[in-house]
Amino acid sequence: FHGVPFSRAPVGDNRWTKPEKPTALPYAEGDYYDATHARAGCPQLCELPSPQYVCPDQVSINAEIDEDCLHLAVYLPSRLTKVTIMVFFYGGAFTAGANGVLLYDARFIAEKGDVVVVVPNYRVGPFGFFYQDTGDTDAVLGNFGIWDQIKALEWVQENIQSFGGNKKSVTLFGQSAGAQSIAVHMVNNYSEPLFHGAILESNPFGITYKNKTEAQDIADKFAKHMGCRDEATTAVDALACMKSKTMEETLAALRNFSIVNQINPNSLTQVFEPWAPVLDEDLLNEHPYYTFLKGNNHDKPMIMGFAKDEGMFFILQIFPEKSETLKTRGRTLSSRGECIKVINYKINRLYILYCGKLRNSECDNRNPMDDLVTDYLFTCPSRRVMNADASSNNVWWYMFNQTWSFPEFWENYTKCYDLVCHSAELPYLFDVDKLTDLSFTDEEQVLANNIIKYWSNFAKSGNPNQMSRD
Template identity: 40%
Template sequence: MGHQKVYIAAVIGVILCAAITIPLVITLPKPDRLDLVTATVNEGNIVGQVTPEAGIFFGIPFSQPPIREFRWRRPRDPLKYESRYWDATYKRPGCQQICDQPASEYSCPHEISEDCLYLNVWVPRRLLTNAKSDDIVTSEHYALQNDYLPGGQSAPLAVMVWFYGGNFLNGAGSCVLYDGRNMANMGDVIVVTTNYRVAHLGFLVQGEKGSEEAKGNFGFWDQIKTLEWVKQNIQNFGGDPNKVTIFGQSAGAESVGIHFTSEVSKDLFRQGIMQSNPFGLPLRNWTDAKEFGGRFAEAAGCQRDDMTCLRAKSVKELEKAFNDTSLEVTDPSRITLIFQPWSPVIDGDVLREQPVDAFIKGNVHNKPMINGATVDEGMIFVAEAFPNPMTNMFYKALLRIVFKEDYSPVYSTYPDECYGDCREMVNKLATEYLFSCPQRKAQNSTRNIQHWWYIFNQTWSFEEVWEEPLCFDRVCHAAELAYLFNVEQMTTFTFTEEERVFSKRLIWYWTNFAKYGNPNGPPATIRAKDIVKTSVIEDGGQVGAKAWSTFGEYGTPENDYKALQLQANGDFEMRQPYKDICDFWDNVDAYADHYMTAQLQRYWRKKFKQMWRHV
């Protein structure tokens, strides 16, 4: 009898559910699929999403996964898609890393994996058209207008490919901070962001030189593979494969600088933008990189050069070896290597010499470039390395140890007039020695190339996002990024109205450069020594935009140069900024090559433990 009651109750329940559900199904409107957009690439069809600003394709594979036996191998061609289409509506993981950037919810990947070689594409909304149905998505959706596809009547758009910073230790193309929708929409360009392998998985050197073992520069080869994919596929998104601008910040700017010196990627881009390139830091040569990699292998429990053993190690085991060895000093004469322990290697193939030396010698591609830095590049590193006030005695000891025989002239130029806390003086020194002055030197040596220099001088109104009080009233490393990508609506940042206009202006300069090879815009709108007018900028285009002069003409004296100071209340041209201090550093002639006695290695390894993480 009990079973019968249960059975009757179940039947009644099914009837009631049906009575309720059927009317709901009937009355629900037909699903609206206009939030989807389709495209076709060499590997097959892809489906992305649409926002009011752009068509977005997240997580497109540009290589096969670099996992298992392909760990520490160059990226391979992507495979044809097995399914009807590739789902590009959601973000894929960033590469394996330890990410501890400020505002990590915006500057770090949401997920990490060794399977990480994916890129993202943003297409201006105006290029999309309503597609009734096709064999990719059967319901109503968007597709690229035929006019912008190969054979169409409209000119394809310029393309901007972004390489993230993070000291070659962390970062991802999918970070909120690098979302390209507003740049694509406001600037009318195609924006691409990508992942590349970092740290030990991106730059390990082990095995014999010339073998197919761990030859280093895997992260850089990932960038090259991205550019090859763009060259082959970007026309299917309305982009011009012959109009590619590479741009990046910090380690991303270093990457751009290396592309300017490398024969391998020479034909894959037209021009570049370097934001906060620490030209003053050295890269490892082959011998040093192999010794550093050998110590890493031993810390992982493997014999040196035993790649079979290393490839069998778990991610956690490799992470422990990374933590145990990243501050190893392999060359006592070049202590600044600990600021950037894992990075591109001078291998004679991708990279033949220190990038700053290549620029000084003129061994760079003759392509237009923009270069620049913030006015307080060094402060965030100083604050992390030295969280407590720095005494005058400690400051002088620091100078003696780092600059050795150059101590006296450096101390005379940067005296300890700091009254109990010398961190501000170290910030000034680091900014000028590692960033601004080697940038000036590189540009003075390449006056045959058309390039523009900027000095970024805008303090955030949303200062708490720094998570570092010493940056609250300063213009620290990466200060331009929130404005450049105009990510206010995707974050807790709140721009002032002045900052909103400033953000549009930065996008205007950067995308003008991508489109016309000149940040001022097409030739018809360039009026020297006058305000540049454009409909993109509010209030008739007169809110702070100035004609941006080139750094210096070929054949003019080295001290005849200009930069544009970028700030929210109006940009203005600077003549000979940093002249005296950069003349000093040029005479010291120690960019990318520092010296330190072996006895002091252990002591300073601890002191510099945090400084290198965010370059």
């Protein structure tokens, strides 16, 4: 079932407000709702590699973008009696992604895993993570993309039994920004009763989030960029002006808004996710990383893991080409000192460990940066979270280490052809070779089947190595 609405459309005056339950299905004609095709993805400027697989505004996918985007897809197995539920949240750095793209077609997870899979859209970019404090106590401040996810989980609790699902057995799984979203659900009280287990794939715990002051500053600058804010304009009037802009006008302004230049230099990792959850003192009082370390997260079983070369995907966004000096966008990694300048990290042990062998030579100096970013954003914080949580909950850990036989999947990131980069497990998890021009080897098909088995086992039993709780 595609295009099932779980919220009223966040358009017009409803832009930048919390999602609300729709009054009724929007029947086009007759007494039925057409759920045979995907609806639009949420507004975005999707600049991910291989957009034909992951971007909703690609003609080849037959999915558009529109503010009326809060729909979900439901994939069913052949058995329809109290089936375990798995809810997937897509990644995309909180700036891109949609449930109608080829990569996230979950039919084979449902079929092979004998689970119901729900894939909701949620708002991204400034439509999902714009933060505005107007001074009106009734106004919603931000984190709309996360509120969308919560509303989708509430829909599951209210409606999934009509699809044969068991609302008392709901597992969240997501990758990258989707995994970060799940970490938010693991630490806030609004989400706690809505799910029972979590699978976090490639969660960059090391990326920091903006506090309210930082987020408000970005919002004011974006409003000014859109021609809606000056020294004489109130926050309420600025917000009304921004809501009057069309989706196309807002995206055009976003394209020309250099948000990266607005990032706090002491929070350099935010360059990878300039629009992201805000520490709003409602959903989030602190970064989930610290909540986990304190043991204040929800008591639920969890799988965590990452790919071997996670960092390269991020390094390539800054340094797409190999060069002896790597002079790209005004940055240089030609020496150990410049390496430290770029990462803004002046600890001597890291200096020696990661950058000690860099010279002006023919070697690709992006490789040690891959190691550093992988460790700093993924490996080290994830291991600390896992060790802290394992004292009171069941936690499983994995590292994905399979290179692709179809490297053209990330057509714009050739450096990843021989590595195991960010998102490397997704084609196997969704078994996408049957829906695309990709082709798995026999060994890769076994791997795909095993990932689906482990994930669905965990959803059913709380243990990836056990099929049921019986």
